[in-house]
Amino acid sequence: MDFVDIPLDTDLPVFLEPGAIKSLRSPWGNDISSMLQTFFDTVLRLIHSGEHEKAQRLLSSLNERNEFHLGYSSGESRGHGFGSGSAETVWGALSKSNAAVTGLLKDLEDTALLIPGIGTDMISDAVCNIIRGPLIKYTQDMCFYYGVPLTPDVASGPIWNPQQERWDHSLIPLPVTDYGKVILVPKILVRYRLSVQYDEYYRHYILPEMQDEHIKAHSPLVEVLKDGTERVTKKSLIEKYGNDKLAVAEQTKVRPNILQEYKDQKAAQPSNPLTQDQFCELEATQPPDLDPLVTELRSLPTGRDSAAKYEDIIERILSVILYPSLCNPIKQHNIHQGRKRIDITYTNESKTGFFYWLSMHYPCPLMFVECKNYGKEAGNPEIDQLSGRFSPSRGQVGLLICRNIEDKNLLYQRCIDTAKDRRGYMLVLDDEDIFSLVEEYKLNPEDQSFDLLRKLWGMLID
Template structure:
C-alpha cells in the first residue's frame, strides 16, 4: 500500500509533489546531494548548508582526532524506516552509516588517504573515495541530516493535501548546525499502521547518485593517465601497425588497480581532475525522474489529463464550485509544470495573512520556459490565481494578483479563468501592469489549458510551453 492509498488522496504519483512511497518496503530511488546543490532557491540553499555543516563537522573531528564525538555523530545517521527510499525488497531497514558500524565507517574515514590529503570536501566525495560507502548509504545519510527540513516539508504537504497529522511523535535525531550536535523533539507527523512517515520531494530523488567512482575513473582520471604515459613513452605505450600509439584502459587498470584505493592514489597526484569532475556535475546536474520513469517504477498508469480536462470543461461556473475548479487546475498544472515548478502551497498567506494566493509554486526549472524566465525576470516563485467566473475578468482581478508580487517572492503570475471574451483588452491590462512595474501576468482560459495539454503530449512532456512563451512576448514587447 502506498502513502496516497492509505490516506485516500485519490491521486497517483504524477499529481503529487512528494515521492509516493510504499509503506511496507522501499522504493528504489535515492536522495542525491548534487541534486540538492543544483537548487537555486532559498529552500535549496538551506538544504545544502545543512549537508555542508554536518560534513565539515565530521572533517574537523577527523583533523582533531576526536574519535568519541565523531563516532557519536556517525552513529546517529542510523536511518529509520520512515523515509522508505532505497534497495530494501522486504521491510524497510535502511543502509545508513550507523547501520554498518560507526567504528568501521570512522576507521575508513580516518585511515583514508583521501581524508588525510584533504581531498574529501563533501558527503558525496565519500562515494568516490571511501571503500564500503555507496549510493544507498549516502542517500540514507542525507535523509537523516535533512530530517528537520523534511519534517517541515512533510507537515506543509500534509496541510496542502488535507492529510491528518498526529502530534507528539518522536522526531528522531535532528541535526543542529549551530551546536554541531543531534537533538530530538516531539513533532507532528502522518502515522500509518506501519509507523510514522517522513516525505521527500520527488524533484530531489534520482535512480542513482550523480557521483559514481567508475565514471570518474574511466572518463576523467584514466584519459589524463593515458596522456601522461604517452608523453613519457612508458612501457605501457603500444604502437599500432599504422604507427598510432595508444595506452589502453585495461593496461592502466592492471597496473594501478581499479578500486577506490587506486582512484585515491591517482587523485592525490592529480587533484585538479577531481575539481573538474565536481564542476562538471554542478554545471550539468542530473534530471529529476520523469513521469514515465515514476510510472514504470511504481507500476501505475500515466496521468490521464484528458479526463481532468473533461472535468474542467463540464464544471459549472460560480462561487459554489470555485474550490473544485482550483483543485482541477492544480492537478493539471502539477503534471504539466513538473519538474520546473514544485513545492506547491495552497492559499498561501502573505502580509500577515491579510492576502492569500490560490497556488504558489517554487521555480526550480533547469531548462525550458520557466528556466528562461528565471534568467531574465525575478521569479523564484510563480503565483497562480484561479477565477471560476462566468463573467469577464477585469482590472480588480489583475490588480489582486499583482498585489501578491514582491522583489523577494517574485513578480510573475498566471491568472486562470474559464473564458476571456475580450483577450485584447485583458492583455492590454496586463501590459499596463508590467509597464507600471507591478509585475508580469499571463492570462489563460479553458481553451488555453487545452492547448497546453496538447502541446505537452505532442512534445513528449517538454517544458518549453510555446503558448506561454508566445503570450509572454506579447506581454513584454
C-alpha cells in the same frame, strides 16, 4: 502528487541525490544544501582535530532508518545508513582515508568516489537523515495539503542542528501507519543513482590524464603502433595501478584538479528529475489522466460557491503539466503576515524549457497563480490583485486564470501596461488555454517548452 508515492511495507529503488539538492535554486534548496555541507564539514573537522569520539557520536545518528522507504530493500524496509551497524566503521574509513587526511574529501558524495564500501544507498540514507528536519516540515505541509491525518507526539528521530553542530530530538506530528511513521520526499530530489560514479570518474577523467603523462614520460607502458603513433592503453594502466576505490583515491591524490574538474562538470550538467512515466513505473500506478479533470472543468458552474473546486481542478491539472519545472504547490499561501493570500504558489526549479529561460531573465523563484471562477470578464482589479503579490525576492511573474476572456487584446493590453509600470508580469489564461495546455502535454509529456505560454509571453513583452 508532489512527493514520491512510497509503498509502506518495502522500499522504492530510487535515492536522495546530493547533486539534485545542490542544483536547486530556491531558498529551501539552499537551506538543505547548506545542512548537508555543514554536517560533513563538521565531521571532517573533528577528525582532523583528533576529536574522534565526538565525530563517532555525530556519525552514529546516521544509522538505518525505515521511515523514508527509499533504497534497495526487496522485503521489509530496513535502511542502509551511513552509520549502519557501527559508527566506528564509518569513522574508521574516514579517519584512515588518505582522501580525508589530505583534504580531498570536501562533499558527502565524494565518499562514494574515494571510500571503499560506501555506495549510493548509504549516501542516500545519510542525506535523508541530515535533512530530516526540512523533510519533516515538508511532510507536514503535504499532509495538510492533501488531507492526510497526522498523529501527535511522534518521536522525530535525530534532527541536525547546523548552528549548534549537534543532533536534536523532539515530539512532533507525523503520519503513522501500521508499518510505522512516514517521512515524505519530494519527487524533484530523487534519482535512480548518484550523479557521481567512481568508475566513470576513473575511466573517463583520471585514466586519460595518466595516459598523457605516461606518453610524455616515455614510460615502459607506451606502445608504438605501425604508423608510429604512441599509445598507452587503459587496460595496461588498470593492470599496473588497479581500478578499485583505493586506486582511484591514490591517483586522485596526485591529481586533485581532475576531481574538481569532474565535480564542476557534474554541477554544470545536473541530472534531470525522473519523469511522470518513470514514477508511474516505479510506483506501479497509471499515468496521470487529465481527461476527467477537463470534463469536470467544462461542467463546473461559475461563481463563488464553486471557487474552491475550480482552484482545486486548476492546481491538479497544472501540477501534472508543469512538473518538473514547477513543484511544491502551496494553496492559499499567506504573505505580509497573513494580510494577503495567493491561491497557488509553485517553486520554480526548472532546468530546461520555458520556465528555465524565464528564470534566467526575470525574477521568478516562485510562480504565483490566481484563479478566478467568474462569470464575468477579469479586469483591472484582478490584475492589480495579482501584481500586489509580487516582490523582488518572491518573484514578479504569475498566472491569472479565469473561465472566459471575451476581449483578449484588451486584457493583455492591461497586462502590458502593468509590466511597463514595473509592477510585474502576468500571463492570462482562460479555460480554452488550459485545454490547449492539456493537449500539448498529451503529445509530449516531457516537453517543457510550453509553446502556448511562450507565445503569450511574447505578446506581453513585445
